[in-house]
Amino acid sequence: MDRLVNTVRPYAWGSLTALPELLGQEPTGEPQAELWMGAHPGDPSRVDRGDGPRRLDELIAADPEGELGTASVARFGPGLPFLFKVLAAGIPLSIQAHPTLDQARAGFAAENALGIPLDAPGRSYRDDSHKPEMVCALGEFEGLCGFREPAGAAGLLAGLKVPGLDRVIDLLSVEDPAEALRGALAAVLTLDGATVREAVEVLAGTDPAGEYAPYARIAEDFPDDRGVIAGMLLNHVRLRAGEALYLGAGVPHAYLSGVCVELQANSDNVLRAGLTPKHIDVPELLKIVLFEPGAPGVVHPVRVDGTPGEQLYPVPIDEFRLSRFELDGVEREIDGRTPQILLCTEGAVRLTAADGAVLDLGRGQSAFLPATGAPTRLSGPSGTLFRATVTV
Known part of the structure; x- marks a missing residue:
């Protein structure tokens, strides 16, 4: 288990107060729009395994199967296939749409062939992947x-x-x-x-x-x-x-x-x-x-057979899987066959690994769980935990 240190992106549409409140920080006076959790090279999370902070994408690249598991690498390749965020909209975001996988690959290749820099303002395709997404409200x-x-x-x-x-x-x-x-x-x-x-x-x-x-x-x-x-x-x-x-x-x-x-x-x-x-x-x-x-x-979420307390938000793809736990003093257990990011949005949650290691998450804190195959126990008198992983 690794506690994540994440980056907040200050887009102009962001709320001045919502993310600082979630993270227990003082507002900066500037819009705070997106908290990124994951291994996207644009703003990867960092973890510290005793030798100083390291980028999560670099850790995964150094040992894809050790971090993601054999099944995930075989299905989705040697990178974390999802990006997890908290969005806080103070004013409307742009009206937008995202391409299919084939459209993304074709568009990315075409703009590369034209020599358009990846960070060019006029570029439409930043990578060769599609971008299906799910949003789950934390309030209205x-x-x-x-x-x-x-x-x-x-x-x-x-x-x-x-x-x-x-x-x-x-x-x-x-x-x-x-x-x-x-x-x-x-x-x-x-x-x-x-x-x-x-x-x-x-x-x-x-x-x-x-x-x-x-x-x-x-x-x-x-x-x-x-x-x-x-x-x-x-x-x-x-x-x-x-x-x-x-x-x-x-x-x-x-x-x-x-x-x-x-x-x-x-x-x-x-x-x-x-x-x-x-x-x-x-x-x-x-x-x-x-x-x-x-x-x-x-x-709306549905109960998950075999994982008491887990509420799953069904989607028609396998690259990401979103579920939620409401902790009420009863210990829960999640399997460790897939890579996952856990985010606490209310209260406090204790994570206990199979080897006895403990990691406590408060509101706004998150953790990366490599695909070790071993289960992790969740406990706490009161807390809300979102679980982001994949289906393999």
């Missing part, structure tokens, strides 16, 4: 997820009575829903600034408790951004603590406010559609977005 959490039915989106836009949006509304009436949504999004991303500003002015005067309220709040932070209109093509969703969303390849989404844990494939590939000053590659975005309407599916 608000976001946008997936496309509305075209008729519903058209009605919402028509209610603004902004003439510049008529073309978008007409495109949403195309018989094929996928073509309707594709045409509408393409049109929104080329809207003139005057139309966007007029729509924002109308939104400012709408009922603060009505159906336009989420988009009016977005407009307060992004008054000149086409993403305000693009967001109205998407479903608004509000999660309660313990509820989750799974975002597969191509699903457009944005997180608006709140704190969540996020578990994703070990990638940083993002194609953006608005609510950001960052690069927006419209042709590439339209290639990878999944233009399928439908209500967002909120994921």
Whole structure:
């Protein structure tokens, strides 16, 4: 067992207080957006096994099978296949979607062939992996997820009575829903600034408790951004603590406010559609977005046979597996066949290894458990522990 020392990324959309509160630190006065836990080379966690702090990605690279287990290496390769985060949104994140594995590999190779540096602002593909992800709310959490039915989106836009949006509304009436949504999004991303500003002015005067309220709040932070209109093509969703969303390849989404844990494939590939000053590659975005309407599916945890107390959030992939334990004084046990990261979000949890070694985690603290094959016991009178691992 290794206690993790993790990096906080200070993106502009981050909360000023949520992550410092979780970590028991004083606010810096700057936005604190993402706490990264894992072995992504962009900001790997560090561990100390008695010879000073070392990067987790370097430890894994030195002994992949010893750290990850034979089964994980055979299935996913010699790297930790997931990245675990805590996200704290003070203002909305960009509307975005992520590529499939084939799209990521092709896009990464194409940009490499063009000689575009990995850290170039205009680059769309930072690596050759896909980025499915799951978010689980730690409190009330608000976001946008997936496309509305075209008729519903058209009605919402028509209610603004902004003439510049008529073309978008007409495109949403195309018989094929996928073509309707594709045409509408393409049109929104080329809207003139005057139309966007007029729509924002109308939104400012709408009922603060009505159906336009989420988009009016977005407009307060992004008054000149086409993403305000693009967001109205998407479903608004509000999660309660313990509820989750799974975002597969191509699903457009944005997180608006709140704190969540996020578990994703070990990638940083993002194609953006608005609510950001960052690069927006419209042709590439339209290639990878999944233009399928439908209500967002909120994921609720289910009990796990054979592991009492474990609540699993089911996902259709094996590269990551997210579950939660609510400690109540009863000792629990987890197997050690796979690599895992454990994060305490409330109370305190004691980890006891098969050899008797003990590691105590308080709120905001995390640990890496190599795939030794030996079980680890969890105990504590009161605490919430999230478990990130893989399925092999």
